[in-house]
Amino acid sequence: MGQLFSDTSKNEDCGDLESSFTAYFKINTESKIIPQETIDSIELHLTKGNIQEANSVIRDALKNIDNVPITIAVTGESGAGKSSFINALRGVEPEEEGAAEVGVVATTMRRTPYKHPKIQTLTLWDLPGIETVNFLPKDYLEKVNFQEYDFFIIVSATRFTKLELDLAKAIRFMKKNYYFVRTKVDLDLDNEKKCNSHTFDREKTLQQIRSMCVNTFSQNNMDAPQIFLISNSNLSDYDFPVLMDTLVKDLPAQKRHNFMLSLANITEPAIDRKHKSLQQAIWLEACKDALLATVPVVGILRDDVEKLKEKLNHYRVLFGVDDASLEVMAKDSQVPVEQLKKMIKSPYLLETEGKTTLGEKLLKYLERFSSATGGPLATGLYFRKTFYLQFLFLDTVTEDAKVLLRQI
Structure with a gap:
């Protein structure tokens, strides 16, 4: 399942992650979800190759975000x-x-x-x-x-x-x-x-x-x-x-x-703000995972799928495109709920369409993902597939929320 890096590759990968981490947070200035001093601390540990210390700072930052x-x-x-x-x-x-x-x-x-x-x-x-x-x-x-x-x-x-x-x-x-x-x-x-x-x-x-x-x-x-x-x-x-x-x-x-996650989907910029915030949270989780030397796995395990289902449902609730929210939306707008469900894609992400497997959906997404993001988000080759799938889920749910906002 996992494999530890050698000392040489550990330093190389830590350097790659440090430059990727720095580049990512340079493009997220106003919407940063962790303080600048925390970002500086993580970058300093990565520069020095202090993997455990960097991991600890990221873990504490994520815990603080969830509980503050x-x-x-x-x-x-x-x-x-x-x-x-x-x-x-x-x-x-x-x-x-x-x-x-x-x-x-x-x-x-x-x-x-x-x-x-x-x-x-x-x-x-x-x-x-x-x-x-x-x-x-x-x-x-x-x-x-x-x-x-x-x-x-x-x-x-x-x-x-x-x-x-x-x-x-x-x-x-x-x-x-x-x-x-x-x-x-x-x-x-x-x-x-x-x-x-x-x-x-x-x-x-x-x-x-x-x-x-x-x-x-x-x-x-x-x-x-x-x-x-x-x-x-x-x-x-x-x-x-x-x-x-x-x-x-x-x-x-x-x-x-x-x-930001609490805000209603009243405008497309409000939806985009949620997307950027959650994207940062996924990125931090992925960095923490990468620092523990978890390498990509060939397949997606059953436990992974169950956790992914939970993540997808969580995103759908936050963006108001879950089944309960759709029922309320249908009632308020006097539109059949089935009509709303036909407009969106996120409920069906974990379903197979013909011969399209979850892994194949991921590969198609990664092609778009890499070409669209270019640098920092595309360089994390040590991220597990489940993190890229979370990005896929988040992007899809975000677009669903916009589609429903335009309709309703």
Whole structure:
């Protein structure tokens, strides 16, 4: 099954892997899922031929990525759409089991945690509304355990109030990031269109909403931050994709991976972002495996196939092209689920088509893979076939997600 390298070939292969590793992470700058200091440490060990040390750093980095918690606080005044925003981030319908309670009255009287249904390390906290006569930002933040959160999202459905601005000042003073989100802009546009049907200008109305928010800051002697105009019911419209891009860039590298995987498939760039993140995870696993001197095997063993099935199903769930997601999609779009299944390829990857075996599918993919990626991804000849199959699965699932997004 495996074979240890000789000392000479070990150093040669370690050098090849080091140059391949370095080249790969040079082309993944903004979306790195491990910190630069970790990358530098791995490269240093590889340069010196310290295989076990490099393997240990990669193993710890992967473990950290899988286990590091991401904790987001959502606050603002009651009725602003905090709970709806949390449901949207989690990809959960308001009436689904486990959804954040949505209502026209104050439904959140204490801070309430909501786990992401697919990414268990991601928790969104619905904080109590801040509209109270005796509101003191510092006391409020201490009461809701401000130190636990990676950042705060302050949600408003109108102009931002002095209470919300005072809260932002306190958050900044305590060295945490915050983001201002203006919700329900779709309702504002609808109302404006009804009232002024002949003169309605969508972009002009959006600019007026944004200006109204910005003016609140200047009136309170504050520099206006970036304000994200969103609709909780139409995530692909307005600034929601921009908000997600901003959060990804601001998060520490080791927290980006699971946060990116949690994002809904609302745009093709969002799908591509997931693909790049998972590709890095596969690459790191493959490097770790290569450092243990596992050489390619002639065939694909039964145990490999079972593990590959698990990986394929995992990718399908993350990209929303699994059977359960297809059922929901079919119901929402009023399209027969069989019609959706005919559009995609990933459910059938492990099936044989005529005389095409899994190994033959792999060879066809490798030809495309090598010509498309050229350098760093094509040089890892010591990677087991199962890792190349994971790349095949990931590419196929990614394309399936895009096909369904275009259709639906």
